[in-house]
Amino acid sequence: MERREVKLGDIITYNKGYAFKSNEYTNTGKMVVRVTDFTLDSISDNDSVYLEPNDKYKKFIINTNDILIQTVGSWANNPNSIVGKVVRVPDKCNKAYLNQNIVRIIPNRDFNNTYLYYALKANQFSTYCVLRGQGAANQASITLDTIFKFKFRAHLLSEQKRIADILSSYDNLIENNNKRIKLLEQMAENLYKEWFVRFRFPGYEDVEFENGIPKGWEEVRLGEFINLASGYAFKSDWWTDQGVPVIKIKDIQNGKIDLTNLDYVSEDNAQKAKNFYVGKGDILIALTGATIGKVGIVTHDNVLVNQRVGKFFIKKPSIKNIGYIYSLFKQNWIQELIVMYSGSNAAQPNISPFDIEKFKIIYNKVYVDKFNVIVYPIYDSIIKLYEKNELLEKQRDLLLPRLMSGKLEV
Numbered sequence: 001m002e003r004r005e006v007k008l009g010d011i012i013t014y015n016k017g018y019a020f021k022s023n024e025y026t027n028t029g030k031m032v033v034r035v036t037d038f039t040l041d042s043i044s045d046n047d048s049v050y051l052e053p054n055d056k057y058k059k060f061i062i063n064t065n066d067i068l069i070q071t072v073g074s075w076a077n078n079p080n081s082i083v084g085k086v087v088r089v090p091d092k093c094n095k096a097y098l099n100q101n102i103v104r105i106i107p108n109r110d111f112n113n114t115y116l117y118y119a120l121k122a123n124q125f126s127t128y129c130v131l132r133g134q135g136a137a138n139q140a141s142i143t144l145d146t147i148f149k150f151k152f153r154a155h156l157l158s159e160q161k162r163i164a165d166i167l168s169s170y171d172n173l174i175e176n177n178n179k180r181i182k183l184l185e186q187m188a189e190n191l192y193k194e195w196f197v198r199f200r201f202p203g204y205e206d207v208e209f210e211n212g213i214p215k216g217w218e219e220v221r222l223g224e225f226i227n228l229a230s231g232y233a234f235k236s237d238w239w240t241d242q243g244v245p246v247i248k249i250k251d252i253q254n255g256k257i258d259l260t261n262l263d264y265v266s267e268d269n270a271q272k273a274k275n276f277y278v279g280k281g282d283i284l285i286a287l288t289g290a291t292i293g294k295v296g297i298v299t300h301d302n303v304l305v306n307q308r309v310g311k312f313f314i315k316k317p318s319i320k321n322i323g324y325i326y327s328l329f330k331q332n333w334i335q336e337l338i339v340m341y342s343g344s345n346a347a348q349p350n351i352s353p354f355d356i357e358k359f360k361i362i363y364n365k366v367y368v369d370k371f372n373v374i375v376y377p378i379y380d381s382i383i384k385l386y387e388k389n390e391l392l393e394k395q396r397d398l399l400l401p402r403l404m405s406g407k408l409e410v
Helices: 053-062 114-120 123-131 144-148 157-197 266-271 322-329 332-341 353-357 365-405
Strands: 001-007 012-016 030-033 049-051 067-070 086-088 103-107 151-155 217-223 226-230 244-247 263-267 283-286 293-297 303-305 307-313 360-363
Touching: 012 144, 053 067, 067 114, 086 114, 103 114, 114 151, 114 365, 151 157, 157 263, 157 322, 157 365, 226 353, 244 293, 293 322, 293 365, 322 332, 322 365, 332 353
Parallel strands: 244 303
Antiparallel strands: 001 151, 012 103, 030 049, 067 086, 067 103, 217 360, 226 307, 244 263, 283 293, 283 307
């Protein structure tokens, strides 16, 4: 299989992002894609900021499937925000504005855009960027000149298309599953709002209301039916490359736990934290940092949790599965409450499990039970779809280096 060595800067054109002023951000308009919006492979719009459209910014507009490279980030110990991370623009971010510390690259006509994306997703490019990064212990940066000096062996254009099609088939399946997950979550959230926010539960027409609350419902502290416990304070010299996996704050994404870049401790040290295991279906919450309040569902058994990651323990059988608690903590009002209690103006926002347990909600055991029964199949399907995606990602990541190296012919 014929391949030739190319230098990245010789096969692309590029556009840098712009340093938009935060005081110009609005709640509507065009999304501004920031480094903090990057996921492992794409862009999240969960905590987006926006700008009113303006012709003076049109050179910073990005399009679906554009390739973006993060020029400022962390070192290799934090893969979620690593310098040199490569993502592709999803449909939902089409025509968004590109913020600073990101560069968009556009391949020449004799190079397949999707193939180039996968070539840069291979380990060689990430390693190259980290080794040549500059900066302090907690932040790395890389110059465009250094990025564009990266060399790799590229296939002929006809082979590029075939390789891109093979790898894209996996990502297309993953994206379809993600869309199904979003629809399922929306179904559960809509039902939650209908019953527990608007109080349009079955039979509500025949129920009397007092001060806007149905009779038979009561205001209760969360701590009356759940305990929230923080994870174990693992020592810094315990971390290893293999052993028992540990979930940290960085692994809690919006809705799921990212298991692709977990840290590990030895079996001996894991034994010291034996009371801090979580399993499939457990809900975790971030208690510190930029992602404070975010919740995620665990999709595997026998995983440990690090400090400042909270796990929900159910006191009463009325909350017998994840549906109600998960839906509750996805609500904007409770997220805003967490931010308020956390001292959000501090350098490191932080909230205690005890503070969360003090939150009050309007509660009715009968309808919580009914809600859980209805949404149980929904969340069971969500977990299974996450598991399918993990398998697809593993298969794709095994194929990627073999296809790019020419070991596997197409």
